[in-house]
Amino acid sequence: MSYTLAIDIGGTKFTLAAFDGDRLVLRHSAATNREAGRDWMLEQVARIVAAWKQQASFDRCGVGFGGPVDFARQRVACSTHVGGWQDFDFPSWTQKELGLASVLDNDANAGALGEFLYGAGRHRDPLFYMTLSTGIGGGIVSGGEILRGADSYAGEIGHLTVRPGGPPCLCGSQGCLERMCAGLWLERDYGMPAAELFARPDFVERYVVDLALGLKSCIMLLNPSRIVIGGGISKAGDRLFSPLRAELRRQITNWSRARIDIQPAALGDDSVLWGAAALARLKQARMENKECL
Numbered sequence: 670m671s672y673t674l675a676i677d678i679g680g681t682k683f684t685l686a687a688f689d690g691d692r693l694v695l696r697h698s699a700a701t702n703r704e705a706g707r708d709w710m711l712e713q714v715a716r717i718v719a720a721w722k723q724q725a726s727f728d729r730c731g732v733g734f735g736g737p738v739d740f741a742r743q744r745v746a747c748s749t750h751v752g753g754w755q756d757f758d759f760p761s762w763t764q765k766e767l768g769l770a771s772v773l774d775n776d777a778n779a780g781a782l783g784e785f786l787y788g789a790g791r792h793r794d795p796l797f798y799m800t801l802s803t804g805i806g807g808g809i810v811s812g813g814e815i816l817r818g819a820d821s822y823a824g825e826i827g828h829l830t831v832r833p834g835g836p837p838c839l840c841g842s843q844g845c846l847e848r849m850c851a852g853l854w855l856e857r858d859y860g861m862p863a864a865e866l867f868a869r870p871d872f873v874e875r876y877v878v879d880l881a882l883g884l885k886s887c888i889m890l891l892n893p894s895r896i897v898i899g900g901g902i903s904k905a906g907d908r909l910f911s912p913l914r915a916e917l918r919r920q921i922t923n924w925s926r927a928r929i930d931i932q933p934a935a936l937g938d939d940s941v942l943w944g945a946a947a948l949a950r951l952k953q954a955r956m957e958n959k960e961c962l
């Protein structure tokens with residue numbers, strides 16, 4: 670039996686999964702040690718894969734990375750949350766340490782593809798996927814493919830400015846959507862976990878104003894068939910989604926008949942893993958000159 674290995678490297682947690690075709694058969698998730706940096710993370714990944722290799726064999730690998738990725742060069746550009754990743758050649762590492770060829774993409778791009786193929790975004794083209802978690806990322810699927818743009822930076826909704834002159838963001842700009850709405854900052858700004866904040870309707874009412882400003886730009890530029898939101902904060906469910914839809918209805922330009930179709934991710938915490946596995950299968954199929962996943 671030959672499995673596909675999927676790796677999701679995030680700022681709060683990292684997760685590995687083994688897929689047998691379209692079936693997720695093994696899964697391991699643990700907290701990211703942000704201070705320990707890149708080498709610690711890679712050691713964890715290598716250790717888990719070594720243990721899995723006792724019971725399974727792998728012949729391809731997909732990696733979703735929580736930060737900008739240069740897709741053409743197959744390198745991590747950087748991580749704003751965890752040190753040591755700048756210009757990292759992840760596929761060379763998987764080849765050398767795991768014995769596996771791999772394909773690397775930004776986690777939100779992988780999540781977008783995962784939801785498009787298997788989750789809440791099925792048959793919804795173009796699809797916009799946003800991860801609302803420690804940080805905020807975005808991915809676009811158009812024409813059945815991830816739309817990466819000229820330099821792999823399409824979909825970076827987290828660093829749209831929603832509050833000009835607002836508080837400084839990790840990216841060096843001010844008042845970014847990520848700075849105003851991501852989990853990392855909510856905890857610091859309000860001194861309590863996001864889960865507690867979203868139990869307070871007065872907080873949510875203010876929160877969705879900034880979130881909708883970001884998504885409004887997406888709707889006006891892309892007119893997506895659906896927007897799927899994943900990541901830890903999306904688990905607030907209707908307490909978040911109902912006020913968000915109402916706020917977007919209020920903000921979207923009157924004459925625009927662009928739909929406001931916003932749904933939580935159907936694959937829960939695993940959108941990135943499903944997408945990373947699909948990317949790995951797609952790469953292998955293309956190398957073998959087959960146009961199927």
Ligand SMILES: [Zn+2]
Binds near residue numbers: 827840841
């Ligand atoms: Zn920013």
